[in-house]
Amino acid sequence: xxxxxxxxxxxxxxxxxxxxxxxxxxxxxxxxxxxxxxxxxxxxxxxxxxxxxxxxxxxxxxxxxxxxxxxxxxxxxxxxxxxxxxxxxxxxxxxxxxxxxxxxxxxxxxxxxxxxxxxxxxxxxxxxxxxxxxxxxxxxxxxxxxxxxxxxxxxxxxxxxxxxxxxxxxxxxxxxxxxxxxxxxxxxxxxxxxxxxxxxxxxxxxxxxxxxxxxxxxxxxxxxxxxxxxxxxxxxxxxxxxxxxxxxxxxxxxxxxxxxxxxxxxx
Amino acid sequence: xxxxxxxxxxxxxxxxxxxxxxxxxxxxxxxxxxxxxxxxxxxxxxxxxxxxxxxxxxxxxxxxxxxxxxxxxxxxxxxxxxxxxxxxxxxxxxxxxxxxxxxxxxxxxxxxxxxxxxxxxxxxxxxxxxxxxxxxxxxxxxxxxxxxxxxxxxxxxxxxxxxxxxxxxxxxxxxxxxxxxxxxxxxxxxxxxxxxxxxxxxxxxxxxxxxxxxxxxxxxxxxxxxxxxxxxxxxxxxxxxxxxxxxxxxxxxxxxxxxxxxxxxxxxxxxxxxxxxxxxxxxxxxxx
Numbered sequence: 022x023x024x025x026x027x028x029x030x031x032x033x034x035x036x037x038x039x040x041x042x043x044x045x046x047x048x049x050x051x052x053x054x055x056x057x058x059x060x061x062x063x064x065x066x067x068x069x070x071x072x073x074x075x076x077x078x079x080x081x082x083x084x085x086x087x088x089x090x091x092x093x094x095x096x097x098x099x100x101x102x103x104x105x106x107x108x109x110x111x112x113x114x115x116x117x118x119x120x121x122x123x124x125x126x127x128x129x130x131x132x133x134x135x136x137x138x139x140x141x142x143x144x145x146x147x148x149x150x151x152x153x154x155x156x157x158x159x160x161x162x163x164x165x166x167x168x169x170x171x172x173x174x175x176x177x178x179x180x181x182x183x184x185x186x187x188x189x190x191x192x193x194x195x196x197x198x199x200x201x202x203x204x205x206x207x208x209x210x211x212x213x214x215x216x217x218x219x220x221x222x223x224x225x226x227x228x229x230x231x232x233x234x235x236x237x238x239x240x241x242x243x244x245x246x247x248x249x250x251x252x253x254x255x256x257x258x259x260x261x262x263x264x265x266x267x268x269x270x271x272x273x274x275x276x277x278x279x280x281x282x283x284x285x286x287x288x
Numbered sequence: 289x290x291x292x293x294x295x296x297x298x299x300x301x302x303x304x305x306x307x308x309x310x311x312x313x314x315x316x317x318x319x320x321x322x323x324x325x326x327x328x329x330x331x332x333x334x335x336x337x338x339x340x341x342x343x344x345x346x347x348x349x350x351x352x353x354x355x356x357x358x359x360x361x362x363x364x365x366x367x368x369x370x371x372x373x374x375x376x377x378x379x380x381x382x383x384x385x386x387x388x389x390x391x392x393x394x395x396x397x398x399x400x401x402x403x404x405x406x407x408x409x410x411x412x413x414x415x416x417x418x419x420x421x422x423x424x425x426x427x428x429x430x431x432x433x434x435x436x437x438x439x440x441x442x443x444x445x446x447x448x449x450x451x452x453x454x455x456x457x458x459x460x461x462x463x464x465x466x467x468x469x470x471x472x473x474x475x476x477x478x479x480x481x482x483x484x485x486x487x488x489x490x491x492x493x494x495x496x497x498x499x500x501x502x503x504x505x506x507x508x509x510x511x512x513x514x515x516x517x518x519x520x521x522x523x524x525x526x527x528x529x530x531x532x533x534x535x536x537x538x539x540x541x542x543x544x545x546x547x548x549x550x551x552x553x554x555x556x557x558x559x560x561x562x563x564x565x566x567x568x569x570x571x572x573x574x575x576x
Contacts, residue, residue, distance in 0.1 A: 085464070088461075088464070113467045114467065115467075117467030118467075121461075121465035123458060123461065125458060127456070127458035127461070128462075129459055129462065129477050129481070130459075130480070130481045131477075139463070139466065139468070139476055139477070140466040140467065140468070142476070143466065143467065143469070143476065144467065189462070192462075193465075193466070195466075196466055196467060
């Protein structure tokens with residue numbers, strides 16, 4: 022499989038290599054034999070019908086599934102060559118490097134400033150000047166600064182849905198991750214807000230590796246560089262059907278099932 | 289036709305039942321006011337509340353030392369109960385594995401069911417001798433506060449735990465996904481989000497503390513002297529009423545009712561504060 026290198030310049034975004042990954046919830050197998058090379062500083066879209074394991078897969082990348090009792094993993098996921106399931110890996114450090122934006126915007130019920138400052142504070146940044154700088158930078162990167170710079174002390178819950186989601190992106194950026202995972206980040210947003218987030222993703226992809234799970238085929242086609250198509254097997258385990266550059270997947274899919282899904286014949 | 293009739297009937301029944309409790313409250317308030325008012329006019333509101341001498345025999349009715357007694361046991365018991373209660377709520381809601389929780393929770397709930405006279409008895413037999421080793425007779429504000437602490441703990445724990453549980457998982461996930469540890473998540477996100485519920489639990493606990501009578505009478509010593517330290521005996525407002533109402537007549541009886549009025553106002557204030565807390569909490573939840 023070709024690995025697409027989209028920009029030659031130096032990139033802080035991590036590369037991810039998934040090898041023979043199997044994932045179980047108790048006795049139920051949720052993912053089977055996933056092999057995937059995710060390029061750095063690019064946007065990878067994960068598409069597929071409901072229940073095919075897209076979100077489970079995404080949540081493995083920053084080990085959020087650790088929280089689920091009875092989950093079990095086989096195989097490996099390497100971030101820049103290091104297996105994230107290795108015993109020596111500090112999961113807190115991993116999650117700092119691999120940030121996550123959720124389906125429903127989930128700002129904390131505290132001020133806008135404190136929302137962004139929360140992450141850096143937990144990682145030991147205490148000085149007010151430093152925090153102010155981080156908050157401003159993160160909000161600017163998330164294209165939210167102009168809208169909120171005069172009301173940083175207000176509750177984040179008073180923002181609109183789209184603003185809340187950009188706030189959550191800024192919050193992730195505040196801890197300087199290498200990878201940003203997005204789990205259907207626009208599914209709760211209106212078209213205008215969605216467009217803003219997509220523009221933002223394109224900008225961020227210059228410096229970060231972005232992996233987005235989406236139900237919206239147009240969105241995958243619009244924003245992503247590579248696309249992975251997941252599907253449920255007869256025993257309901259999710260598996261990777263096809264992976265390649267987005268243009269290829271959408272114009273010239275190799276697998277019949279991919280074609281059927283993209284043209285809307287099922288799913 | 290009949291369907292609408294039952295509908296209306298049900299509505300009226302619910303209305304009347306609901307209003308009954310309100311009317312009962314109103315009647316109680318009116319009754320103690322009516323009985324207490326003569327004392328206020330005869331003694332004078334200021335002399336009654338700020339007088340430090342309570343000697344019904346020579347017509348001296350000042351309840352300041354009892355107000356201080358009630359407030360002292362409430363504050364001291366809350367100082368002990370609040371950190372303990374919140375810690376226990378965090379344990380139950382966030383930390384303990386379900387096996388531990390299944391044992392701890394019923395135990396905490398059982399604490400509510402123990403009659404207050406039993407708390408008083410345990411305090412009397414176990415605690416009074418221990419405190420007397422520190423100083424004084426053992427019948428003291430400190431002893432009473434410790435007994436009260438145990439009595440208000442379940443209130444604080446169960447209301448705090450419920451409000452911690454009500455915090456959406458998405459907040460926790462958001463914090464964990466930023467690389468916060470579990471404790472950082474609890475301290476930085478969960479507790480601030482649950483603070484209005486925890487606040488309400490604390491205020492309701494205070495209401496319970498200030499109203500407690502039996503256990504207080506048994507361990508606080510019931511002295512009418514103004515307490516000088518935590519090891520001194522004192523008397524609470526509730527204890528004052530319970531101890532003397534049996535033989536009081538005239539102004540003395542009215543003064544006891546007036547004590548009840550003061551107590552009533554305290555409880556009313558505390559409950560209003562709790563309501564404000566709870567309302568703020570539900571508003572915050574609605575916004576998210």
